[in-house]
Amino acid sequence: MPETAAIGEVFEVKVMIQHDMESGYRRGQYGERIPRNIIQHFRCRYLGEQVFASEFFPGVAANPYLSFLVRAQRSGEFVFEWEDQHGKVWRRTVGLAVQ
Amino acid sequence: MKRKHPTLSRRTAVRGAVAACLSGLVPISVWGSPEDADLAIAEHFGADKPVSNGRVTVKLPPISENGYSVPLEVLVKSPMNDTERVVQVAVFAEENPLAKIASYNFGKHSGPVHIQTRIRMGGSQRIRAVAELNDGSLWSGYAFSVVTLAACVL
DSSP, X not given: OOSXXXXXXXXXXXXXXXXXXXOSOOBOTTSOBOOOBOEEEEEEEETTEEEEEEEEOTTBOSSOEEEEEEEOOSSEEEEEEXXXXXXXXXXXXXXXXXX | OOOOOOOOOHHHHHHHHHHHHHSTTSOGGGSOOXXXXXXXXXXXXXXXXXXXXXXXXXXXXSEEEETTSEEEEEEEOOOOSSSSOEEEEEEEXXXXXXXXXXXXXXXXXXXXXXXXXXXXXXXXXXXXXXXXETTSOEEEEEEEEEEEEOOTTO
């Protein structure tokens, strides 16, 4: 995402996380089922409010990539959060300066 | 004499994967049908809500060489202001073992709905996207893609 934006400007946010998104439908070398292990939730907060959220299922490709649009209001922080099925959370924070 | 460590070689892995895909290891019933997608939509948004066609544009490549990662784009026509806005979009695959692929929620500061992501496709099929507006109405659109190499069992 850009570092700066004008008030009311619509800009694109692109996020990607490295994760296998093991679907649970695949079989291993000996025909055993490989257990499902996926990221289930993605959340993006801006100015303390949820601006975008997503729920993932096994149909989402490995290393989930997402792009969405946000309207700039005022300077603030973007908090990106991913949560897997075991409750493990990955968090990244990025600042946006609005002129 | 040192024994060869019994790790998984590339050859065995490839053989195993091909065998698993070709043999009957995977019951046919894991694959879905358009009715499953209808069911999944009803389950996700609540039963007996009418779904209208229109407003939603789904973009997929006409031919996907690899079903493991297919670029998907969803656009919804909406002013996204206080009176009319998109609350949620969900994407469904008719033939995947699990019809629901993902859902997306939009907040107050969201721009126009234009999402891009990558999905898995277990075969040539329609991908449907359903959008829910703040007045509760449902709108849908779809796109078809021919998948040359299906995501075996996703």
